[in-house]
Amino acid sequence: MRKIVLQMMTTLNGRLDDLAAWVHDVVDDQYREIDRIYSTFDTVLVGRTTYEEMAAYWPRALAEHAGTETNQVMAERMNTYRKLVFSRSGDNPLTEWADTEQVIVATDDELVTYLENLKRQPGKDIHPRRGTLSHAVPARRVVRKRSGESALRARERADAPRPDSFTDMLA
Template identity: 55%
Template sequence: MRKLVLGMMTTLNGRLDQPLEWIGGVGDDLYRQINANAKTSDTLLVGRTTYDEMVAYWPSALASGEGTDSNQQMARHMHDTEKLVISRSGSRPLEWWHNARQVVAEDDAALVAFIAELKAKPGGDIHLSGGAELARSMVRLGLVDRFNLFVFPTVSPGASWFGELAEKRDMVLVETRAFESGVMGLSFEPRAPIDMGAPVRFTELLT
């Protein structure tokens, strides 16, 4: 069974939208790690707005050959990987990009069914890259198998990953990594719920 891996940048308070408002820059050591994480995947899931931003940049970046080695590695990966653009309506056709297609999921049930079918197919990881609305929906529906978060040392108001959850969800920390800029790479996987009974007092947790 393939894993759906959410890989995105975030603030200390969990903001994921409008990154230009809180990201000061991406150091090369962080960029290299992003590329390393991307190599485990052969399918990319994105929302329509994120796709439009990607197709406006990556094809021309690859064609020009300009930028750092890390940037060119990402441009090649973006070209080669299967790109699935999730849409609620499919009312607007996509601008053409190699190996990209639109997937219409009109409601949560259709999205859950599509992801289950996608996970059952052979292949590498499925990389969920954004945007904010799609990522929040995937988290809310419990479809993410691993969270690769690059946490920037800043706080900022905006949409958060877990703002739509109606219940507590526990995670297992599986990897940490520090970067020169102060960004922390944190990888989590969902933990199966364990019913240990609710404590009556906080001091019960200390025994």
């Protein structure tokens, strides 16, 4: 059975917010390590906002040969992954991008059922990308492996208000 694996960048003290404030440059050996981890995935789970950010960057990065060789490997990977974009309603059209599917889940139960069925399909592991989805999926107990466990605990202790359900968080 496939796993849903949460992988994210964090500081040693567990900071997850505002990447631009603390990630100034990702050097090639860091990209190689990220790529090694990403090579174990073939599907990414995203919300619409994260999807639109990815769709604006990765196809262009590949076409324009932007960045280092390692960045190009990552661009190839992002462009060939299966991308599942979660929404409550599906009312907002998505930017066209290869191998993208919009998944409409109106309730937390529908989300859990969808993800449990997805894990039973053949393929590599599944990665929820940053954003709303990466914080909501672990709370629904469908993630079996976590990278950056202490950072997640720090996020759980944050004073930020928490919605009653994942689907309340979807745009």
